[in-house]
Amino acid sequence: MPMFVDTSPPGQCIFCRLVAGEIPAALVYEDALTIAFMDIGQVTPGHVLVATRRHAATLLDTTPEEAAAVMQTARRVALAVQAAFAPPGLTLLQANGALGGQTVAHFHMHVVPRHEADGITLSWPRKEPPAAVLAGYAERLRAAL
Numbered sequence: 001m002p003m004f005v006d007t008s009p010p011g012q013c014i015f016c017r018l019v020a021g022e023i024p025a026a027l028v029y030e031d032a033l034t035i036a037f038m039d040i041g042q043v044t045p046g047h048v049l050v051a052t053r054r055h056a057a058t059l060l061d062t063t064p065e066e067a068a069a070v071m072q073t074a075r076r077v078a079l080a081v082q083a084a085f086a087p088p089g090l091t092l093l094q095a096n097g098a099l100g101g102q103t104v105a106h107f108h109m110h111v112v113p114r115h116e117a118d119g120i121t122l123s124w125p126r127k128e129p130p131a132a133v134l135a136g137y138a139e140r141l142r143a144a145l
């Protein structure tokens with residue numbers, strides 16, 4: 001679990017205050033539904049956050065329009081990051097809930113330039129269950145759609 005988690009109520013969280021201009025940010029782009037700004041932590045140079053303008057805690061709280069708009073802005077920002085910083089790799093990361101690695105409970109996506117030995121890690125403990133188990137999972141999900 002992350003050490004710091006901002007779970008301030010809607011309108012009072014760090015990113016709501018940033019959207020309102022109450023705290024400073026290095027702004028990259030904004031439109032009706034989204035805002036993009038430099039992550040204060042700069043995991044690598046050019047690390048940008050794309051957030052919804054409206055407070056939505058996680059992906060599950062966004063509207064389809066907001067979710068689509070964040071991805072469109074992330075793509076646009078990714079192209080700009082590629083043009084301006086020319087990283088050999090680029091990772092988009094979007095965390096939901098403290099256990100999902102989210103520290104600011106206002107929906108956002110990271111656009112992170114990647115480099116050889118940049119220190120970023122995410123372990124991926126593969127299980128490779130049998131096909132019947134996969135089919136069962138898919139059936140549960142189709143029923144939930």
Ligand code: 5GP
Nearest residue numbers: 014025037038039040041095101102103104
């Ligand atoms: P999360 O851990 O929720 O996926 O990402 C939250 C990100 O917000 C972190 O990478 C952190 O550096 C960034 N952050 C936290 N507070 C501020 C702030 O006040 N301004 C900016 N620009 N970024 C912030």
Ligand code: ZN
Nearest residue numbers: 013016055106
């Ligand atoms: Zn907020």
